Amino acid sequence: MLRSGAEYLEGLRDGRRVYVGGELVRDVTTHPAFRNTARSFADLFDQKQSAEHVDQMSYEEAGERFSVWYLQPKSRDDLRKRMAGHRQMAKWSYGLLGRSPDHVASFIAGLAMHPELFEANRAGFGSNLTAYYDHMRRNDLFASYVVISPQGARNPALYHREGKPVPALQVTKETDDGIVLNGVKMLGTGAVFSDVTWVGNLLPLAPDQSSQAITCVVPMGAPGVSVWARKPFERHALGPLDNPFSSRLDESDGVVVFKDVKVPWEHVFLLDDVRMSREMYFQTPSHVMGNHQAVVRFLEKLRLILGIAYKAAELNDVVQVPAVRETLSKLAASEAGLKAMISGSIEDAETLPNGFMHVNRRELYSALLWCTNNYHLVAETVREMLGAGPFQMPADATFLTDPDLRATFDEYWAGTSGTAEERFKFMKLAWDYLASELASRHGQYERFYAGPQFVHAFYNFGNAPWSELKAPVEEIMAGMVVPPAGQPSSAVKQVA
Ligand SMILES: Cc1cc2nc3c(=O)[nH]c(=O)nc-3n(C[C@H](O)[C@H](O)[C@H](O)COP(=O)(O)OP(=O)(O)OC[C@H]3O[C@@H](n4cnc5c(N)ncnc54)[C@H](O)[C@@H]3O)c2cc1C
Numbered sequence: 001m002l003r004s005g006a007e008y009l010e011g012l013r014d015g016r017r018v019y020v021g022g023e024l025v026r027d028v029t030t031h032p033a034f035r036n037t038a039r040s041f042a043d044l045f046d047q048k049q050s051a052e053h054v055d056q057m058s059y060e061e062a063g064e065r066f067s068v069w070y071l072q073p074k075s076r077d078d079l080r081k082r083m084a085g086h087r088q089m090a091k092w093s094y095g096l097l098g099r100s101p102d103h104v105a106s107f108i109a110g111l112a113m114h115p116e117l118f119e120a121n122r123a124g125f126g127s128n129l130t131a132y133y134d135h136m137r138r139n140d141l142f143a144s145y146v147v148i149s150p151q152g153a154r155n156p157a158l159y160h161r162e163g164k165p166v167p168a169l170q171v172t173k174e175t176d177d178g179i180v181l182n183g184v185k186m187l188g189t190g191a192v193f194s195d196v197t198w199v200g201n202l203l204p205l206a207p208d209q210s211s212q213a214i215t216c217v218v219p220m221g222a223p224g225v226s227v228w229a230r231k232p233f234e235r236h237a238l239g240p241l242d243n244p245f246s247s248r249l250d251e252s253d254g255v256v257v258f259k260d261v262k263v264p265w266e267h268v269f270l271l272d273d274v275r276m277s278r279e280m281y282f283q284t285p286s287h288v289m290g291n292h293q294a295v296v297r298f299l300e301k302l303r304l305i306l307g308i309a310y311k312a313a314e315l316n317d318v319v320q321v322p323a324v325r326e327t328l329s330k331l332a333a334s335e336a337g338l339k340a341m342i343s344g345s346i347e348d349a350e351t352l353p354n355g356f357m358h359v360n361r362r363e364l365y366s367a368l369l370w371c372t373n374n375y376h377l378v379a380e381t382v383r384e385m386l387g388a389g390p391f392q393m394p395a396d397a398t399f400l401t402d403p404d405l406r407a408t409f410d411e412y413w414a415g416t417s418g419t420a421e422e423r424f425k426f427m428k429l430a431w432d433y434l435a436s437e438l439a440s441r442h443g444q445y446e447r448f449y450a451g452p453q454f455v456h457a458f459y460n461f462g463n464a465p466w467s468e469l470k471a472p473v474e475e476i477m478a479g480m481v482v483p484p485a486g487q488p489s490s491a492v493k494q495v496a
Contacts, residue, residue, distance in 0.1 A: 002045075003140040008041065014219065018034075033235040034232060035234075041097070045140070066140075067140055070136070071109070074356055076346055079346045094249065104290065106290045108136065110281075111280060132217060144194035144196075145197060145198035147200045147201055149203065150185070153166060153184060154168065167183050169212065170211040178263050178268060181260075183257075184257050188227055189445070196217050200277065203451075223261070225261055228254050236437075241400075246436055246438040285358040288361055304433070309327070316389070327381060327385070331382070346359055372456050386427065386431070393423075
């Protein structure tokens, strides 16, 4: 089934508890901190099922239609179809919704491609997972995830010293009906807009942390669940003219608190196994499929930033300046390079033993490392191209309704390559995208959304074929005959 935007919004009115500071928000679809972004997510659902996009954004199986990110790929064409779907989602959201509905769903689709791994943990967990995957796609659910324990909750010594339980989320009880969860998890990007949140571990756990080794799914409206959201930029945005992105594309982040949350057994997929609670993402296509969405989304973001760079050069009449051209050339090369990495990762796709495919792991991780290492450099370069332009603009758009002020503005703010109105629109959008509080959060997001950078580097280290790479070096070394001691140096030259 493909849900409409209205159906999606209705699903958010489930009694969820979201705290903005001390204020409890009970309906995110109407609250000024969230309502426009909720509407933007709803638009994604509507666009996806529109006549123009439905073929690209969904696939059919046994007479039913499902969102394309639930497609479990068996061919390069399937991978291309998934990629086109991610790209379209990112285009609609200008790359600003990192956890759009295609992100976590891709992780879950990947996990469900290897249910044996969960069955080995406990009988029935594998079928729980495949049944839940099927439930998700049939109901077109939007999942967020919380897979990291909060910084303060990682050091048990502090709590043990004070005789308190460690606040990292854990199973506090098992009953005939399921498990009971207590504690906190970070960082639920998109949690306030999602139907359910996936609970798991992407950080390694110590052997004595087995009660934290829990993988399950929890509806956002479940009793005992609350989200403590960070400052919502949408609430502080002035409006669509001043903040075209912050006003409607702030996906929110928040710590998710669980107090005596009951999870039925059918929503539990792994327990107690500290190693497998993290390894599951790497021993299945899950991590690769989820991060494929991430780099494809990044590409769309990069393309928009390049558009901003070129437009800035045009409006400032500097496209012909050699130094500016050089900057634009380097940016263009980056975009083409990332695009090539993404295409190449499908060309060099890997076939898995069970007949499924995923994109080339190494090429994906090289793209991921490039994205996380370079976002802030690209954003900073383009921000520099704006010069003082954003600060020449009036404080906000209210002056536009005053005929006298408007006439003065139109006369004095125009440039040879753009009207005053064009310059106003451009500077506002560029600042909102690259330098506002939302932009700053994105700088942090792009660095950390898949873990810290040294971990991304490690993915590249761990998957590199070092034996194959060093083999020719060793072969050359073997051919370099060292003469016995006492031989003249000409013997060395002869060998060379
Ligand atoms: C905007 C944003 C959105 C996010 N969304 C989600 C989400 O949707 N779901 C989710 O589960 N998580 C999410 N995260 C959390 C993200 O996964 C973590 O931020 C990330 O794993 C890093 O953990 P940390 O923030 O606790 O930093 P820490 O692990 O505390 O690290 C802090 C700093 O120390 C450095 N550091 C730590 N250990 C080492 C080491 N051994 N060697 C070298 N340097 C080290 C790190 O590189 C970093 O610079 C999000 C984070 C951000 C910022």
